[in-house]
Amino acid sequence: xxxxxxxLPTLKEQSAEAQIPSHQLMLxxxxxxxxxxxxxxxxPMGYRVIKKVIEILREEMDAIGGLExxxxxxxxxxxxxxxxxxxxxxxxxxxxxxxxxxxLAPTHxxxxxxxxxxxxxxxxxxxxxxxQIQTKFRNEARPKSGVLRGRQFxxxxxxxxxxxxxxxxxxxxxxxQAYCNIFERCGIKFFVVGASSGAMGGRxxxxxxxxxxxxxxxxxxxxxxxxxxxxxxxxxxxxxxxDENLPIEExxxxxxxxxxxxxxxxxxxxxxxxxxxxxxxxxEPWLILMRGNDELNETKLQAIAGTNxxxxxxxxxxVEFTGADxxxxxxxxxxxxxxxxxxxxxxxANSMVSGANKDGFHFKNIDLDRDCKIDEFxxxxxxxxGEPSVVNGEPLRVVKAIELGHIFKLGTKxxxxxxxxxxxxxxxxxxxxxGSYGIGVxxxxxCFIEQNHDEKGIKWSKxxxxxxxxxxxxxxxxxxxxxxxxxxVYAKLSELxxxxxxxxxAETAGIKFNDADLLGLPVQVIIGGKNLKDGNVEIKxxxxxxxxxxxxxxxxxxxxxxxx
RNA sequence: CGGGGUGUAGCGCAGCCCGGCUAGCGCACCUGGUUUGGGACCAGGGGGUCGGGGGUUCGAAUCCCUCCACCCCGACCA
Numbered sequence: 001x002x003x004x005x006x007x008l009p010t011l012k013e014q015s016a017e018a019q020i021p022s023h024q025l026m027l028x029x030x031x032x033x034x035x036x037x038x039x040x041x042x043x044p045m046g047y048r049v050i051k052k053v054i055e056i057l058r059e060e061m062d063a064i065g066g067l068e069x070x071x072x073x074x075x076x077x078x079x080x081x082x083x084x085x086x087x088x089x090x091x092x093x094x095x096x097x098x099x100x101x102x103x104l105a106p107t108h109x110x111x112x113x114x115x116x117x118x119x120x121x122x123x124x125x126x127x128x129x130x131x132q133i134q135t136k137f138r139n140e141a142r143p144k145s146g147v148l149r150g151r152q153f154x155x156x157x158x159x160x161x162x163x164x165x166x167x168x169x170x171x172x173x174x175x176x177q178a179y180c181n182i183f184e185r186c187g188i189k190f191f192v193v194g195a196s197s198g199a200m201g202g203r204x205x206x207x208x209x210x211x212x213x214x215x216x217x218x219x220x221x222x223x224x225x226x227x228x229x230x231x232x233x234x235x236x237x238x239x240x241x242x243d244e245n246l247p248i249e250e251x252x253x254x255x256x257x258x259x260x261x262x263x264x265x266x267x268x269x270x271x272x273x274x275x276x277x278x279x280x281x282x283x284e285p286w287l288i289l290m291r292g293n294d295e296l297n298e299t300k301l302q303a304i305a306g307t308n309x310x311x312x313x314x315x316x317x318x319v320e321f322t323g324a325d326x327x328x329x330x331x332x333x334x335x336x337x338x339x340x341x342x343x344x345x346x347x348x349a350n351s352m353v354s355g356a357n358k359d360g361f362h363f364k365n366i367d368l369d370r371d372c373k374i375d376e377f378x379x380x381x382x383x384x385x386g387e388p389s390v391v392n393g394e395p396l397r398v399v400k401a402i403e404l405g406h407i408f409k410l411g412t413k414x415x416x417x418x419x420x421x422x423x424x425x426x427x428x429x430x431x432x433x434x435g436s437y438g439i440g441v442x443x444x445x446x447c448f449i450e451q452n453h454d455e456k457g458i459k460w461s462k463x464x465x466x467x468x469x470x471x472x473x474x475x476x477x478x479x480x481x482x483x484x485x486x487x488x489v490y491a492k493l494s495e496l497x498x499x500x501x502x503x504x505x506a507e508t509a510g511i512k513f514n515d516a517d518l519l520g521l522p523v524q525v526i527i528g529g530k531n532l533k534d535g536n537v538e539i540k541x542x543x544x545x546x547x548x549x550x551x552x553x554x555x556x557x558x559x560x561x562x563x564x
Numbered sequence: 565c566g567g568g569g570u571g572u573a574g575c576g577c578a579g580c581c582c583g584g585c586u587a588g589c590g591c592a593c594c595u596g597g598u599u600u601g602g603g604a605c606c607a608g609g610g611g612g613u614c615g616g617g618g619g620u621u622c623g624a625a626u627c628c629c630u631c632c633a634c635c636c637c638g639a640c641c642a
Contacts, residue, residue, distance in 0.1 A: 142637095144635085513602045
């Protein structure tokens with residue numbers, strides 16, 4: 001492709017709008033332009049990268065037996081009502097204003113299940129893997145970070161259908177391996193974490209993550225262990241018992257509202273404090289007891305409660321249920337009998353301090369076994385950097401990460417809701433057992449750039465590069481010899497089927513070099529009078545920024561050995 | 565949805581607080597000339613509803629009201 005006839009609007013100056021490297025570089029290198037908040041146009045060069053990503057996705061999905069569909073973004077709302085997800089999605093789902101009964105699909109479990117119900121009627125019809133690479137619409141409350149969180153984006157979404165749970169395990173493992181292949185082929189460094197299934201429903205799920213300060217997720221990782229902070233646990237020791245088990249005693253704490261206050265004013269060790277919070281879970285109050293200043297992990301609470309309809313109680317609710325306001329709540333002498341759950345670290349603990357359910361007072365010497373009734377114990381806390389890993393005690397690192405892909409064992413949530421059943425070999429009707437697997441296409445592109453750039457621009461891998469070779473004529477419009485050599489090399493490279501971008505513009509050398517480094521094609525072939533008079537050309541490898549000056553005659557062999 | 569910020573030529577910005585001649589600068593663009601291996605130089609030129617609406621004023625990019633868009637932090641997030 002001749003650059004003189006191409007549309008590649010590179011920018012010398014940086015827009016203040018773009019805050020993260022991938023967003024800045026996608027704008028500067030002429031790959032994308034923003035049309036509205038969370039909505040991007042892909043320009044020809046950027047779309048070539050998208051197509052490279054898509055082709056890798058397609059090859060790897062086909063390799064595990066996936067069948068490619070193209071499902072509509074416009075969906076009848078009735079199907080979504082049958083699975084209860086109109087409510088679950090809430091504002092995230094786009095609804096049309098001038099046509100009742102249609103929504104824009106944020107994902108496609110419902111539609112896949114709908115078609116499966118029509119045609120997958122026997123255990124002999126499975127296993128099946130159906131996938132598509134298609135545009136999703138999500139009305140994000142706050143789009144951000146360029147294409148990383150958009151209101152419209154391309155997703156590779158796949159769905160497995162099996163007649164047995166063992167079959168689901170097989171399909172899940174196939175996707176796990178396919179995803180590893182995909183990200184390795186793209187040249188992205190990633191890790192996999194155990195994750196929460198969120199509102200998707202289902203059992204096991206894992207996320208494919210890229211460590212990045214631009215990420216919105218937080219993960220705890222150590223050798224042999226990695227988990228989303230939403231589900232991560234650690235081997236930190238329980239509070240336990242001390243020998244001196246004194247009788248429970250009330251004491252005045254007029255100026256202590258927080259655990260920190262108790263620690264400061266009364267010298268109580270932080271881990272001997274039990275913090276109480278009240279949540280309204282499905283309209284039912286739960287008192288939740290946590291150690292010291294441990295943070296309640298709401299995602300874990302949602303998983304335990306089996307609902308995401310929960311919220312912290314309001315002040316007047318606190319008084320109604322416990323008898324006290326914030327800062328004086330505890331598990332002993334609750335005004336009303338409400339459900340009490342506690343973090344595992346508090347199991348069997350004694351000599352604890354907690355609120356007395358009377359404003360301005362706390363109890364000390366609480367023995368959780370003796371003085372109050374805890375209904376259930378769960379892992380409810382959010383892990384903290386440095387805590388020992390449950391695998392081998394190594395300290396956990398807590399890092400920010402971008403979610404690139406997510407695989408779920410859905411189970412029968414959607415097949416149950418939509419009545420997608422099959423007959424097994426005994427002639428018995430069963431719901432189809434499903435899995436769901438997604439990769440954000442733009443995120444793959446952005447994550448690659450996050451990991452592969454320098455101050456001058458992008459450093460594309462061969463797999464994702466929009467073109468492989470950047471042929472640069474240095475002042476070729478002033479030299480017939482240079483121009484002739486460029487034209488000859490361009491013709492030859494085209495004949496050899498290389499993907500070559502030929503910068504034949506009448507621009508100065510500096511502009512061409514800087515544009516080339518910004519765009520970041522893997523190899524630059526630089527033809528100028530300086531070297532050409534000795535029969536040489538220069539090649540520059542963008543990833544390493546190494547240069548070689550070689551005889552023109554050797555160019556093709558050198559390129560073949562590099563790009564092979 | 566709460567908090568903060570921004571909106572002036574295609575892009576990046578100044579001017580606004582403290583109202584006042586024809587609204588500026590850099591880049592880009594057009595014409596002519598000189599240059600030519602890391603974002604050249606000279607000369608000339610085109611391009612503006614100062615985000616929209618309303619108000620105050622002799623006079624508004626500038627002050628007030630209101631709406632909108634975009635960015636950032638938080639909440640939320642399959």
